[in-house]
Amino acid sequence: MVPFAEPPRTVQSIALDAMGGDLGVSPLIEGAIQAVLHDGAAVVVVGGPAARQCLDDHSSEQGHLLVRQARAAGRLQFVDAADVVTMEDRPAAAVRRKKHSSMRVACDLVEAGQAAAVVSVGNSGAMMANASFVFGRLPRVVRPAIGTVLPSFAPHKRTLLVDAGANSSCEPLHLAQFGVLGSVYLEQAFGQSRPAVAVLSNGEEEHKGTPLTRAALALLKRTDLHVVGFCEGRDLNEGRVHVVVTDGFTGNVVLKAAEGVFSFMGRVIKETFEQGSVVDKLGGLLSKPGWARIKAELDPREFGAAPLLGLRRPAFIAHGRSDAHAVRCALRAARRFVDHDVSAHMAVAIERNAAVWTS
Amino acid sequence: MVPFAEPPRTVQSIALDAMGGDLGVSPLIEGAIQAVLHDGAAVVVVGGPAARQCLDDHSSEQGHLLVRQARAAGRLQFVDAADVVTMEDRPAAAVRRKKHSSMRVACDLVEAGQAAAVVSVGNSGAMMANASFVFGRLPRVVRPAIGTVLPSFAPHKRTLLVDAGANSSCEPLHLAQFGVLGSVYLEQAFGQSRPAVAVLSNGEEEHKGTPLTRAALALLKRTDLHVVGFCEGRDLNEGRVHVVVTDGFTGNVVLKAAEGVFSFMGRVIKETFEQGSVVDKLGGLLSKPGWARIKAELDPREFGAAPLLGLRRPAFIAHGRSDAHAVRCALRAARRFVDHDVSAHMAVAIERNAAVWTS
Numbered sequence: 001m002v003p004f005a006e007p008p009r010t011v012q013s014i015a016l017d018a019m020g021g022d023l024g025v026s027p028l029i030e031g032a033i034q035a036v037l038h039d040g041a042a043v044v045v046v047g048g049p050a051a052r053q054c055l056d057d058h059s060s061e062q063g064h065l066l067v068r069q070a071r072a073a074g075r076l077q078f079v080d081a082a083d084v085v086t087m088e089d090r091p092a093a094a095v096r097r098k099k100h101s102s103m104r105v106a107c108d109l110v111e112a113g114q115a116a117a118v119v120s121v122g123n124s125g126a127m128m129a130n131a132s133f134v135f136g137r138l139p140r141v142v143r144p145a146i147g148t149v150l151p152s153f154a155p156h157k158r159t160l161l162v163d164a165g166a167n168s169s170c171e172p173l174h175l176a177q178f179g180v181l182g183s184v185y186l187e188q189a190f191g192q193s194r195p196a197v198a199v200l201s202n203g204e205e206e207h208k209g210t211p212l213t214r215a216a217l218a219l220l221k222r223t224d225l226h227v228v229g230f231c232e233g234r235d236l237n238e239g240r241v242h243v244v245v246t247d248g249f250t251g252n253v254v255l256k257a258a259e260g261v262f263s264f265m266g267r268v269i270k271e272t273f274e275q276g277s278v279v280d281k282l283g284g285l286l287s288k289p290g291w292a293r294i295k296a297e298l299d300p301r302e303f304g305a306a307p308l309l310g311l312r313r314p315a316f317i318a319h320g321r322s323d324a325h326a327v328r329c330a331l332r333a334a335r336r337f338v339d340h341d342v343s344a345h346m347a348v349a350i351e352r353n354a355a356v357w358t359s
Numbered sequence: 360m361v362p363f364a365e366p367p368r369t370v371q372s373i374a375l376d377a378m379g380g381d382l383g384v385s386p387l388i389e390g391a392i393q394a395v396l397h398d399g400a401a402v403v404v405v406g407g408p409a410a411r412q413c414l415d416d417h418s419s420e421q422g423h424l425l426v427r428q429a430r431a432a433g434r435l436q437f438v439d440a441a442d443v444v445t446m447e448d449r450p451a452a453a454v455r456r457k458k459h460s461s462m463r464v465a466c467d468l469v470e471a472g473q474a475a476a477v478v479s480v481g482n483s484g485a486m487m488a489n490a491s492f493v494f495g496r497l498p499r500v501v502r503p504a505i506g507t508v509l510p511s512f513a514p515h516k517r518t519l520l521v522d523a524g525a526n527s528s529c530e531p532l533h534l535a536q537f538g539v540l541g542s543v544y545l546e547q548a549f550g551q552s553r554p555a556v557a558v559l560s561n562g563e564e565e566h567k568g569t570p571l572t573r574a575a576l577a578l579l580k581r582t583d584l585h586v587v588g589f590c591e592g593r594d595l596n597e598g599r600v601h602v603v604v605t606d607g608f609t610g611n612v613v614l615k616a617a618e619g620v621f622s623f624m625g626r627v628i629k630e631t632f633e634q635g636s637v638v639d640k641l642g643g644l645l646s647k648p649g650w651a652r653i654k655a656e657l658d659p660r661e662f663g664a665a666p667l668l669g670l671r672r673p674a675f676i677a678h679g680r681s682d683a684h685a686v687r688c689a690l691r692a693a694r695r696f697v698d699h700d701v702s703a704h705m706a707v708a709i710e711r712n713a714a715v716w717t718s
Contacts, residue, residue, distance in 0.1 A: 090566070151623075165561060168561055168567070168568065168569050169569055169570075200612060201608075201612070202524060202527055202607070202608050202611035202612055203611075207449070208527070209527065209608070210527050210528055210608055211528075232611075232612070232615045233611070233612040233613065233614065233615030233616030233617070233618070233619055234615040234616065234618050234619035234622070235619065236616055236619055236620075237619050237620065237623040238619070238623075246612075248561070249560075249561050249568070249569055249609075250608075250609055250612055252561035252562075252591075252592070253559060253560070253561055253591070253592040253605075253609055253612075253613055254592060254612055254613055254616045255592065256591045256592030256593040257592030257593065257595055257613045257616055257617050258592070258616050258617070258619075258620045259592070259593050260592055260593035260594065260595055260596050260597070260617075261595075261596065261617045261620040261621060261624075262620060262624070263593070264510075264596040264597075265620075265621070265624050268653055269653065272649045272650075272652055272653050273646065273649050276648075276649050276652075277648070279645055279648060280645075280646070280648060280649045282645050283642055283643075283644070283645030283646035283647070283648075283649060284642075284646065284649070285642070286638055286639075286641050286642030286645055286646075287632065287639070287642035287643065287645075287646050288642070289635075289636070289638060289639065289642075290631045290632050290635050290639045290642060290643070291631075293631055293635075294627055294628065294631050
């Protein structure tokens, strides 16, 4: 069935790069423990002495019998790594010069069959470079991309933005393949059948856009995807389109602008109700349960883990400021990818549309 | 002082294209009347029979003695136009084939010295094309652009995004000139001294971005502007940067994505408090004064009128769904542009940096 000859895997551990996060090793270790204890995950933590110390501290704490049991049962392992990729490292240099980084070792574990997927909260460019180097691309895939899930109005529907930042310059073929990869991810990992695929543009009319977007749309129409045409920035949260393809420059700028508006609104709301009149403060107080529900619904941690699409092995990146819950969510997303064998389905879909890539 | 030979104008009327808005002629006429009665503006309304009828209805209503007086005093005039540019018209075709459209007639009035600036809520591409055709560009300006003001945290500071959609493909020189035009607009119309100019990119480091953004930044650094480097999508509302230059494709996508997030957040908040528990509803009720202040502070109508930067005459476009207050705000923005002679200051600044454009 799958056109690339990977043996079926029985290992379901997720390799977690415990270094390079903005908040230090604690949230990584705590997230791994939560995933193991509460989600039945198996995690291989890869890191330096600080990570090992943190894991040991958690294991020796009173009441953490369960952590010790998990370690004894091999569901929570630790692998040493001598080096760390920092946010300052250029991607290519990280691959060339830091062959013993936790990021690289975590990828190597997956390639060697000792883990089924890798998750990192570190330098996302370096992670893309390392994962691409170690795993390689799926056959016929020209450029792997980052997929980012956005909150949406449509119940039980997600909108996936691809590419969210891996490739700052793209060609039409890349964007068309992003559409295939994104569709398969939503179909297989989230059960969304026939996702609506659109090219992000500056207007819905077909004469809008750039030479890139128009050529990408023409190519997409030749695939077997459910292609709806161009969409605009305002469609990202509407739930009308499900896979939005764009170049990584535009994707990154749009995502960060959306994050900026969320945080701007949050700050304005907070200041208004905290610094206002007694009525404001009371209103703010009584609104708290509602706000808690909104926050839970829009929790970026639930959406935060982004798959690297188009590689032979599952790899996820999460936000550098991920807390323990975000790390747990990222591990869950990686497991879903593994459980549904998304890589193999992507390979099939890319192959099924081979005529589009070769013409 | 000014390097282009326009005689100083004494006419301070604003020509208002009353056709082509999504909400019909009423908000246009009402906005014009508000501007005349409450802001001391002089407005020339340009439109078809429906617009004339609407204006006559307002003049004949009981209590609208003031409107009749304004008309008699020439502060509220009407000029007939036989044609209308629709949202479906392609820009070039609108210029070529609709020479008697209200949009074109309004531009012609400015060029003929019968009005000092033009405002339209119609098809923005067609308005850019008509205004460019009728007014021409300032000397040395290669591409006129749309500037859009964004709400910001910094008190009394605005952030201007240029280009917000006029040019879907740009060259480095265009972006560098957008920086000059945007700086002058903020300095002259809003008194913001030495605005911080940045190029929108996918990271702050200088190796990030595309060949376009890197070359644009290099050019900008040769100007006499206060250039701070690259900025990211999340900086748009932070107030740290004041003029954000980008190509019109990215600008349009980012703006619409930000609008989408605002409306998404608004809908989620509304549904949460209206469909929730009694506490939610009470909290929602008591929060109303706070929300009203937030809405007023972030009112897109106050920010909504976008100048076309780089033309010889002042031209503004406002949102197609502008209501009367938005139209009044747009007329006010146009007047501010005229009062501060922004076009002349732009010409001077472009000329002062001539070495950058000619190398």
